[in-house]
Amino acid sequence: xxxxxxxxxxxxxxxxxxxKFQPRKDQLERIAPVIIEMGCFARVExxxxxxEQVQLLAGExxxxxxxxFCKPFNEAGIKTHMLDRGLNALRMYPVPDDVRAMMYRVKxxxxxxxxxxxxxxxxxxxxxxxxxxxxEAGMTPQGTLCITTSPIHTLEYxxxxxxxxxxxxxxxxxxxxxxxxxxxxxxxxxxxxxxxKHPEIIIEYHGHSGPGLSMAxxxxxxKNGADIIDTAIEPLSWGKVHPDVISVQSMLKxxxxxxxxxxxxxxxxxxxxxxxxxxxxxxxxxxxxxxLMSSLLLGCGLPGGMMGSMMSDLGGIQGVINNLRAKKGxxxxxxxxxxxxxxxxxxxxxxxxxxxxxxxxxxxxxKNIALFNLLTLEQGKGRYVMMDDSVWGMILGKSGxxxxxxxxxxxxLAKEKGLExxxxxPHTLLPLALDDFRKEMDxxxxxxxxxxxxxxxxxxxxEQYRNYKxxxxxxxxxxxxxxxxxxxxxGNVPPEQLAEFKHAKADAIVAPVKGQIFWEFQGDGExxxxxxxxxGKEYKEGDTFCYIQAPWGEFVEVKADLGGKLVEINGKQGxxxxxxDVVAYIEREH
Numbered sequence: 001x002x003x004x005x006x007x008x009x010x011x012x013x014x015x016x017x018x019x020k021f022q023p024r025k026d027q028l029e030r031i032a033p034v035i036i037e038m039g040c041f042a043r044v045e046x047x048x049x050x051x052e053q054v055q056l057l058a059g060e061x062x063x064x065x066x067x068x069f070c071k072p073f074n075e076a077g078i079k080t081h082m083l084d085r086g087l088n089a090l091r092m093y094p095v096p097d098d099v100r101a102m103m104y105r106v107k108x109x110x111x112x113x114x115x116x117x118x119x120x121x122x123x124x125x126x127x128x129x130x131x132x133x134x135x136e137a138g139m140t141p142q143g144t145l146c147i148t149t150s151p152i153h154t155l156e157y158x159x160x161x162x163x164x165x166x167x168x169x170x171x172x173x174x175x176x177x178x179x180x181x182x183x184x185x186x187x188x189x190x191x192x193x194x195x196x197k198h199p200e201i202i203i204e205y206h207g208h209s210g211p212g213l214s215m216a217x218x219x220x221x222x223k224n225g226a227d228i229i230d231t232a233i234e235p236l237s238w239g240k241v242h243p244d245v246i247s248v249q250s251m252l253k254x255x256x257x258x259x260x261x262x263x264x265x266x267x268x269x270x271x272x273x274x275x276x277x278x279x280x281x282x283x284x285x286x287x288x289x290x291x292l293m294s295s296l297l298l299g300c301g302l303p304g305g306m307m308g309s310m311m312s313d314l315g316g317i318q319g320v321i322n323n324l325r326a327k328k329g330x331x332x333x334x335x336x337x338x339x340x341x342x343x344x345x346x347x348x349x350x351x352x353x354x355x356x357x358x359x360x361x362x363x364x365x366x367k368n369i370a371l372f373n374l375l376t377l378e379q380g381k382g383r384y385v386m387m388d389d390s391v392w393g394m395i396l397g398k399s400g401x402x403x404x405x406x407x408x409x410x411x412x413l414a415k416e417k418g419l420e421x422x423x424x425x426p427h428t429l430l431p432l433a434l435d436d437f438r439k440e441m442d443x444x445x446x447x448x449x450x451x452x453x454x455x456x457x458x459x460x461x462x463e464q465y466r467n468y469k470x471x472x473x474x475x476x477x478x479x480x481x482x483x484x485x486x487x488x489x490x491g492n493v494p495p496e497q498l499a500e501f502k503h504a505k506a507d508a509i510v511a512p513v514k515g516q517i518f519w520e521f522q523g524d525g526e527x528x529x530x531x532x533x534x535x536g537k538e539y540k541e542g543d544t545f546c547y548i549q550a551p552w553g554e555f556v557e558v559k560a561d562l563g564g565k566l567v568e569i570n571g572k573q574g575x576x577x578x579x580x581d582v583v584a585y586i587e588r589e590h
Contacts, residue, residue: 002256002257003258004227004258004259005222005252005258005259006043006227006260007042007043007228007229007230007231007245007248007259007260008041008042008043008044008228008230008231009035009041009045009231009245010045010231010232010242011031011046012045012047012051012082013232013242014232014236014237016049016051017236017239017240017241017242017290018239018240018241018286018290018291019282020054020057021054021058021282022282023277024058024065025064025068025069027277028065028068028069029072031274031277032044032069032072032073034266034270034273035266037263037266037269038262038263038266038267038270039260039263039266040249040259040260040261040262041245041260042260043078043079043080043081043228044078045080045083045230046080046081046082046111046112047062047082047107047112048081048083048090048116049085049090050090051066051090052090053461056457056467056468056473057464057467059477060468061468063110063454063457066110066112067110067111070110070112071111079113080112080113081115081116082114082115082116083116084116084117084118084130085119085120086118086120086130087119087126087399087427088360088361090103090461091460091461092364094426094430095430096430096431096434098433099434099456099459099460100129100130100133101133101136102456102459103460104133104136104137104139105137105451105452106451106453107137108138108139109450110451110453112139113139113140114139114141115130115134115141115142116144116174117130117131117142117143117144117170118146118176119146120146120356120361120363120399121362121399122146122161122357122403123400123401124161124168125400125425125427126400127143127164127165128164128169131143131165132168140171140172141170141171142171142173143162143165144165144174144176145158145161145162145174145175145176146176146357146359147175147176147177147178147181147357148179148182148301149182149183149186149301150350150355151355152355152404153357153403155186155190158190159193159194162198166201171202172202173194173201173202175187175191175203175204175205175206175226177205177207177208177214178206178303178358179210179297179301179302179303179358180207180209180210180212180213180217180297181211181213181298181301182207182213182217183213184217184219184220187205187217188217188220188221188224191205191221191224191225192224192225195225202227202228204226204228205218205221205226205229207230207242207243208240208242209238209239209241209242209293210239210293210294211293211295211297212293213298214242214243215243215247218251219252219255223255231248232244232245233271233274234271234274235274235275235278238291239292240290240292241290245267246262246267249262281481284485285480296343299347300342300343300346301350301358302343302346302358302363302367303360303363313367314335314338315335316550316552316556317338317372317374317554318333318335318338319554321338321374321375338374341374342371345370345371346367348370349370351404351407352407352409352410353366353395353406353407353410354402354403354404354405355402355403355404356394356403368387369387369391371552372385372552375553384409384410386551386552392414392419396414396419396420396421396422397421397422397423397424397426398422434455434459441455441458446458446469463580467580472508475508476510479561508582508585509546509560509582509586510581510582510583511548511580511582511583512548513550513579514551514579515548515550515576516548516549516574516575516576516577517546517547517548517574517575517577517583518546518547519532519533532572532573533566533569535567535569536565536566537565537566538563538566539566540560542559542560543563544557544558544559545559545586546584558583561586562588563586563588564586564587564588565586565587566584566586566587567585567586567587568584570582571583571584
């Protein structure tokens with residue numbers, strides 16, 4: 001009898017690995033019945049990871065979107081699942097226990113069946129509590145192995161982690177090959193080791209297509225006992241995303257596996273709808289490079305899902321480095337030069353900070369160390385000069401135990417700075433938080449929402465939720481969309497469309513990065529003498545309002561957005577701001 005293989009559609013991850021935003025609730029409601037009609041999916045990924053945050057950034061209610069998207073799948077008997085970052089839950093930094101535990105109750109009530117619980121360090125202490133809370137909430141916890149390739153990430157290493165997750169109550173195991181660099185033969189052997197010891201455990205394989213190994217890996221894990229394969233659909237399959245379900249189905253069917261048939265008429269409608277969402281607005285925030293596969297990923301091991309943000313960061317550092325090189329009479333570095341330098345630096349840094357699996361947020365941390373090292377090396381200051389609190393938190397053990405040995409130079413630098421290492425269970429370091437957020441909800445007169453989901457949303461994403469409630473998030477998103485459309489159309493925006501966005505002009509000037517405010521900039525890496533703006537000063541649309549010097553030294557220009565009269569200033573020359581802080585308010589003429 002042929003081995004049965006099921007497919008899961010990663011509709012959320014397709015978008016996250018491609019661009020900034022997710023489809024709106026109304027779009028998710030339109031696509032869900034068509035996905036069901038395709039007839040080939042036993043599971044659909046409906047939320048998780050950055051889904052909540054980017055919905056809020058778009059001015060949308062993520063709880064309503066999740067409920068609306070899950071409902072038709074629940075009714076059709078198709079399992080829904082979400083991505084869960086363990087200690088970090090659905091964000092980039094640690095979450096207190098009471099907020100984490102509440103998440104599973106909320107998500108189960110919203111219609112999510114399975115949380116895929118992973119930890120960026122593969123530390124069971126960050127995974128086991130989530131497994132327990134998920135089971136208590138009535139969900140099916142899926143433990144996760146974050147796959148990477150290094151001397152310490154052996155078959156035995158991963159098999160032991162799988163044993164720990166099963167012992168903690170995991171009913172399924174996911175092989176999360178987030179960069180697509182897992183070697184097919186290795187993954188096949190690992191699948192067999194887990195299945196031989198835990199034959200009742202469902203194994204799901206998740207492999208990004210970036211460096212091109214994922215199809216071979218899919219075949220190997222299926223031959224060795226895997227049960228479910230994560231897939232994508234056009235026009236967002238392949239590239240840095242995931243293999244297309246058509247190709248996966250064809251390969252496995254030819255290999256003799258029992259796989260479901262695909263309703264191609266429904267597939268083409270789902271494809272067309274997804275393209276419609278891209279054309280309407282989501283495509284303006286998709287990096288074209290994320291449609292391309294790259295073997296370079298095999299060398300650095302960085303996940304495809306962060307390539308877009310990485311290229312943006314690289315561009316900023318490139319400008320500063322080339323300014324420095326020009327002063328020294330040295331030739332400029334191209335983007336390709338910078339990319340090779342960055343990948344080489346990641347390969348240098350990664351083992352020295354203990355081989356953390358390169359998955360969110362630790363892939364970003366390692367990338368940031370490498371990126372800033374390129375700058376400080378160019379400045380003659382050496383390495384490890386610009387590591388922030390989050391990076392040090394990883395190194396010091398506040399996020400969990402890194403798998404490998406820290407380099408002596410890193411340890412010495414920590415001691416020199418007076419920083420202390422810890423082996424404490426990370427979640428015990430965080431005070432409970434829900435009572436404070438209840439107080440904030442009460443003071444603002446905000447409704448806790450169905451099953452307390454709005455209270456939970458504030459507690460999980462406080463900054464983004466506040467901007468969503470104030471309406472500022474929607475204004476910012478529409479202003480960003482206008483800029484993106486202007487850039488694509490060369491400024492030739494139809495008058496009626498331009499008028500639509502003019503009505504949503506942002507009246508807040510928001511810091512795009514963390515740093516210090518400067519009013520003028522000489523253009524050679526130095527701030528000019530301060531000439532502070534005055535209340536009542538008039539700005540035209542697109543005028544420069546100020547500059548913010550980012551932590552890595554770059555001066556980032558802040559525009560006056562859509563212009564008007566300056567009515568309030570929230571900072572002085574040299575004032576420190578966080579990303580998202582309001583720098584000033586400009587009143588538009590009506």
